[in-house]
Amino acid sequence: MSLPPDYSNEISALSREVLKHQPHDVLQFCANFFLRRLESQRAEFLLSPQHSSPQGRGMAENSFPGNNPFGSPNNNTQTFASIDEEEENDLVASPTASSFPPNAMDPQSHAPAEDSFGNFAGFAASAKAQQSHPPSSSRDPQSFPNNYNLNRRTSVSAESLNPTSSSSDTFTPPYHQKTEEQQQRLRAAVAGNFLFSHLDDEQSAQVLGALQEKPIPTKGIKVISQGDVGDFFYVVEKGMFEVYVNKSGKLETGLDGLGAKVGAVGPGGSFGELALMYNAPRAATVMSAEQSTLWALDRVTFRRILMDSAFQRRRMYEGFLEEVPLLSSLKSYERSKIADALETKKYPAGTTIIQEGDVGESFYILESGEAEVYKRGNDKSLKRYKKGDYFGELALLNDAPRAASVVSTTEVKVAQLGKNGFQRLLGPVEGIMRRNDPSKETDGVDPLAKSN
Amino acid sequence: MASAAMHKLLHPHRSREENHPGQQNPASSHERQDSAGMERVREEEKHNLMQWEEQKHPLAPGQIQNQEQKHVGYSSEALRQEDFELIKTLGTGTFARVWLVRVKNVNNGDENKVFALKILRKTDVIRLKQVEHVRNERNVLASVAGHPFITTMVASFQDYDSLYMLLDYCPGGEVFSYLRRARRFNEPTSQFYAAEIVLILEFLHEQQGVAYRDLKPENILIDAEGHLKLVDFGFAKKVENRETYTLCGTPEYLAPEVIRNTGHGTAVDWWAFGILVYEFLVGQPPFWDQNPMKIYEQIVEGKVRFPSAMSEDARSLISGLCTVDTSKRLGNIQGGAGTVKAHPWFRQIDWEALYYRKVGGPIVPHLRGPADTRNFDEYEPEPANREKYTKEMSDKWDEHFRDF
Numbered sequence: 142m143s144l145p146p147d148y149s150n151e152i153s154a155l156s157r158e159v160l161k162h163q164p165h166d167v168l169q170f171c172a173n174f175f176l177r178r179l180e181s182q183r184a185e186f187l188l189s190p191q192h193s194s195p196q197g198r199g200m201a202e203n204s205f206p207g208n209n210p211f212g213s214p215n216n217n218t219q220t221f222a223s224i225d226e227e228e229e230n231d232l233v234a235s236p237t238a239s240s241f242p243p244n245a246m247d248p249q250s251h252a253p254a255e256d257s258f259g260n261f262a263g264f265a266a267s268a269k270a271q272q273s274h275p276p277s278s279s280r281d282p283q284s285f286p287n288n289y290n291l292n293r294r295t296s297v298s299a300e301s302l303n304p305t306s307s308s309s310d311t312f313t314p315p316y317h318q319k320t321e322e323q324q325q326r327l328r329a330a331v332a333g334n335f336l337f338s339h340l341d342d343e344q345s346a347q348v349l350g351a352l353q354e355k356p357i358p359t360k361g362i363k364v365i366s367q368g369d370v371g372d373f374f375y376v377v378e379k380g381m382f383e384v385y386v387n388k389s390g391k392l393e394t395g396l397d398g399l400g401a402k403v404g405a406v407g408p409g410g411s412f413g414e415l416a417l418m419y420n421a422p423r424a425a426t427v428m429s430a431e432q433s434t435l436w437a438l439d440r441v442t443f444r445r446i447l448m449d450s451a452f453q454r455r456r457m458y459e460g461f462l463e464e465v466p467l468l469s470s471l472k473s474y475e476r477s478k479i480a481d482a483l484e485t486k487k488y489p490a491g492t493t494i495i496q497e498g499d500v501g502e503s504f505y506i507l508e509s510g511e512a513e514v515y516k517r518g519n520d521k522s523l524k525r526y527k528k529g530d531y532f533g534e535l536a537l538l539n540d541a542p543r544a545a546s547v548v549s550t551t552e553v554k555v556a557q558l559g560k561n562g563f564q565r566l567l568g569p570v571e572g573i574m575r576r577n578d579p580s581k582e583t584d585g586v587d588p589l590a591k592s593n
Numbered sequence: 594m595a596s597a598a599m600h601k602l603l604h605p606h607r608s609r610e611e612n613h614p615g616q617q618n619p620a621s622s623h624e625r626q627d628s629a630g631m632e633r634v635r636e637e638e639k640h641n642l643m644q645w646e647e648q649k650h651p652l653a654p655g656q657i658q659n660q661e662q663k664h665v666g667y668s669s670e671a672l673r674q675e676d677f678e679l680i681k682t683l684g685t686g687t688f689a690r691v692w693l694v695r696v697k698n699v700n701n702g703d704e705n706k707v708f709a710l711k712i713l714r715k716t717d718v719i720r721l722k723q724v725e726h727v728r729n730e731r732n733v734l735a736s737v738a739g740h741p742f743i744t745t746m747v748a749s750f751q752d753y754d755s756l757y758m759l760l761d762y763c764p765g766g767e768v769f770s771y772l773r774r775a776r777r778f779n780e781p782t783s784q785f786y787a788a789e790i791v792l793i794l795e796f797l798h799e800q801q802g803v804a805y806r807d808l809k810p811e812n813i814l815i816d817a818e819g820h821l822k823l824v825d826f827g828f829a830k831k832v833e834n835r836e837t838y839t840l841c842g843t844p845e846y847l848a849p850e851v852i853r854n855t856g857h858g859t860a861v862d863w864w865a866f867g868i869l870v871y872e873f874l875v876g877q878p879p880f881w882d883q884n885p886m887k888i889y890e891q892i893v894e895g896k897v898r899f900p901s902a903m904s905e906d907a908r909s910l911i912s913g914l915c916t917v918d919t920s921k922r923l924g925n926i927q928g929g930a931g932t933v934k935a936h937p938w939f940r941q942i943d944w945e946a947l948y949y950r951k952v953g954g955p956i957v958p959h960l961r962g963p964a965d966t967r968n969f970d971e972y973e974p975e976p977a978n979r980e981k982y983t984k985e986m987s988d989k990w991d992e993h994f995r996d997f
């Protein structure tokens with residue numbers, strides 16, 4: 142008769158543990174080992190798929206996990222249960238077991254969130270001329286949703302984007318002429334969209350310039366089809382579009398293939414913005430209701446514009462930082478960290494950016510425009526700053542009052558970094574400066590220098 | 594076996610490469626495989642695969658760098674799919690299928706030694722524009738092989754139309770499954786798993802300069818001893834100190850700078866780590882809506898709401914990690930992963946013991962044997978009518994898969 146396989150497995154697991162830990166008290170060690178195994182097996186049983194009826198889950202929760210690596214199991218159970226109770230009362234809409242979608246625990250259904258027609262909501266959320274509201278668009282986004290999708294989530298990715306590194310071959314986004322009114326309408330149309338609201342003036346101008354006019358000659362043209370890949374975002378210039386969602390998740394042939402009409406989009410409205418992030422299946426079909434005109438923007442152009450300006454700006458900042466003697470010993474990865482943290486600010490002409498006598502908190506680099514330096518009791522400017530010049534850097538070093546004032550003479554853009562920000566990222570500037578003295582080279586600053 | 598000899602065995606093509614540069618066309622490797630020499634190499638590689646099981650032990654972070662001394666993560670010219678018996682599908686991703694496999698024709702006693710084989714069809718990789726990502730995945734996995742909490746890629750190889758990665762099998766299944774069944778983890782369990790993840794991120798960022806970019810419970814497996822193994826390095830990228838721009842990840846876990854396309858780096862993993870800890874403790878991520886655009890809007894706003902019962906320490910950790918401003922984000926600020934490890938929420942963790950797998954995990958899978966797949970779901974079989982990898986495609990693309 143041979144030993145049961147389960148037994149052999151346990152014994153060899155035990156042997157491995159004994160080898161690893163080399164216990165002094167072997168008997169106690171083995172006893173502990175089996176106790177832990179038993180606890181763990183119970184916890185696991187309670188969590189096993191066969192046992193995951195709603196009641197089963199409840200039990201699993203209270204007794205999970207069987208083995209607390211940090212404290213006594215009893216203790217552990219109590220903590221868990223008490224947290225659980227209070228929590229249920231607090232959640233605005235608690236994800237209680239009963240509100241899980243019926244297929245939530247079904248491992249076979251791999252439907253990602255995007256596939257359900259749920260994502261219709263924002264799809265036309267910015268439509269200004271809707272006849273009916275999509276069901277969930279009015280929900281407070283901060284409330285806990287009670288229908289969280291419990292399935293496995295699919296990863297998403299866009300085409301790989303690599304910035305043009307050489308300045309000789311910079312990217313020029315497509316440009317399509319528009320009248321002043323058209324531009325204004327477009328600006329208003331995208332104003333409420335968070336993808337556009339973070340853009341600076343330059344990016345915004347490039348993006349608006351890149352929108353391309355797309356005439357829709359007649360009624361009944363499907364601009365986008367539910368389930369298809371999506372590459373474009375659209376703004377309605379004139380005309381009217383109807384939005385349909387087929388419960389199956391995609392446009393089908395036949396009479397009812399469109400599915401139910403869930404809304405309409407008119408001038409100033411927009412649709413398909415998820416396509417500006419990555420290529421996800423369209424959540425609805427959008428069809429013209431009359432002869433219309435659209436503005437179209439594709440993802441690659443949009444992301445390219447954003448990337449290129451971010452890339453240029455970072456390189457510009459790094460270049461500026463290289464010129465600051467106080468920071469000359471920064472390693473390149475440190476410079477890029479600082480460049481990442483620099484904040485751009487715009488001031489009109491005549492603004493006092495730093496005031497003589499104030500306690501200095503920030504350091505500035507002049508990104509564009511001009512500024513002048515004044516000292517009290519002297520009307521003549523002592524110095525002129527232009528693009529690439531920096532000032533206020535001593536604030537990084539100490540709390541001494543500003544020695545002079547800096548006033549903008551034109552509209553200026555400055556990149557700003559506070560002392561706190563600097564220290565958070567790289568520690569005190571004194572330490573950085575001390576590096577200039579090779580005899581005091583600090584170690585362990587550049588984690589990447591040691592690799593290979 | 595002496596390590597030099599072992600190395601030679603495991604890297605036969607490396608030395609050949611040195612002798613005949615440019616002779617690395619996978620299409621022609623069929624001919625070479627017929628030669629007696631290749632047969633011998635193949636048998637020896639299979640033999641070594643059997644030994645690996647006994648030899649595996651966590652390497653110290655410094656040892657992992659040393660590509661020459663470790664016997665895993667190599668690109669094999671000898672292995673083929675026929676060397677493995679496909680037992681069961683363990684999981685499917687967007688374009689990959691992972692199988693439980695057994696090495697064929699081995700000595701008695703070795704039948705039970707199993708691996709996970711991740712198979713990618715070249716046509717799918719090309720169609721889904723993932724060529725660059727797949728190359729990154731293989732290279733990163735090769736360079737990190739040996740870390741205690743990252744799935745070990747023992748070897749990689751390819752044939753005419755497919756790419757293969759032979760991985761250490763993690764019989765415990767996904768943390769995702771345990772989490773959904775338990776609905777949420779209690780604090781000690783969350784702390785234990787989170788702490789192992791911190792060690793992974795510390796290693797990837799600070800030793801390897803790699804951003805992982807797809808942290809979520811679905812990509813974290815439990816191994817036979819109850820420790821975590823991170824899988825799916827499809828989006829991992831060696832970023833070193835330069836920012837990168839390609840959007841990738843999982844909607845609920847995307848960092849604000851990824852959504853805004855202002856350039857991102859390893860800091861995205863600390864953001865995602867905050868989301869992960871939240872999901873462990875609450876049972877769902879902090880930012881969610883049926884409509885993905887609404888999720889992104891919430892993310893860039895970055896206001897995390899906590900259930901009132903969540904401990905002060907947990908809140909403080911999650912708020913620190915899920916900070917929109919990367920210059921304030923925990924893990925990205927001075928001190929790096931060290932600041933996360935020093936956070937009071939991890940007060941009880943002995944980091945050294947944890948790294949060397951001396952701390953027992955809360956769930957140790959109870960298995961009938963090494964090839965037990967009870968912790969994995971059932972998957973549809975692979976569709977039979979696969980798109981062909983044509984001669985034109987091979988002419989155009991095989992160059993890109995050359996080092997696989």
Ligand SMILES: Nc1ncnc2c1ncn2[C@@H]1O[C@H](COP(=O)(O)OP(=O)(O)O)[C@@H](O)[C@H]1O
Nearest residue numbers: 683684686687688689691709760761762763825
């Ligand atoms: N080493 C492994 N051991 C056991 N299961 C694995 C292993 N690697 C992957 N899997 C399973 O296969 C699934 C898909 O693998 P993954 O690498 O994530 O593929 P993809 O890159 O296509 O997303 C995982 O979620 C997991 O369930």
